[in-house]
Amino acid sequence: MCAYCGSKILLGGKRLNELRFCNDECSNNGQALTSALVPQISGADVRLLATRIHSGPCPKCSGHGPVDVRVSHQVWSFLLITQWRNVQQVCCRRCAAKSQLGSLCFSVVLGWWGIPWGILMTPVQVGRNLLGLIRPPDPSRPSERLMNLSRLMITERMLLDRQTVSAD
Numbered sequence: 001m002c003a004y005c006g007s008k009i010l011l012g013g014k015r016l017n018e019l020r021f022c023n024d025e026c027s028n029n030g031q032a033l034t035s036a037l038v039p040q041i042s043g044a045d046v047r048l049l050a051t052r053i054h055s056g057p058c059p060k061c062s063g064h065g066p067v068d069v070r071v072s073h074q075v076w077s078f079l080l081i082t083q084w085r086n087v088q089q090v091c092c093r094r095c096a097a098k099s100q101l102g103s104l105c106f107s108v109v110l111g112w113w114g115i116p117w118g119i120l121m122t123p124v125q126v127g128r129n130l131l132g133l134i135r136p137p138d139p140s141r142p143s144e145r146l147m148n149l150s151r152l153m154i155t156e157r158m159l160l161d162r163q164t165v166s167a168d
């Protein structure tokens, strides 16, 4: 659903952070509205939501937290084509370790086959996964990433609330 006009998005659409918009116009309007809304969001609300997610059950496995935003890193390449991406997930440490290990193996097997980016990016993505495995976010409090995500979730809800109000 478009975060600005509320219409259904079947294919594609524009993405701005985690928000989706149906076209450029909505994306621009949404962006303007978002920057107007964000200063109205109180830091206390953001912290409250982040803390609730952090201490809640894992959305992936329903197991124990702490839950945080955790990133796994992939790269694959073939000849002149190289693609890499960093996948964010809100999950517990065990789920993150699974996807980081999976992404590490994926990249070790499929990363190297392109010049020059495959050869350059494979050690980078493998290293990032290793770092994520060895040094997960501080379990005692929500990370900066989780705080940003919470701020975004509140923004999205404000955008949607505005639609219900204007529809009346």
Ligand SMILES: [Zn+2]
Residues within 6 Å of the ligand: 002, 003, 004, 005, 006, 007, 021, 022, 023, 026
């Ligand atoms: Zn729209």
Ligand SMILES: [Zn+2]
Residues within 6 Å of the ligand: 058, 059, 060, 061, 062, 063, 091, 092, 093, 094, 095, 096
């Ligand atoms: Zn989990």
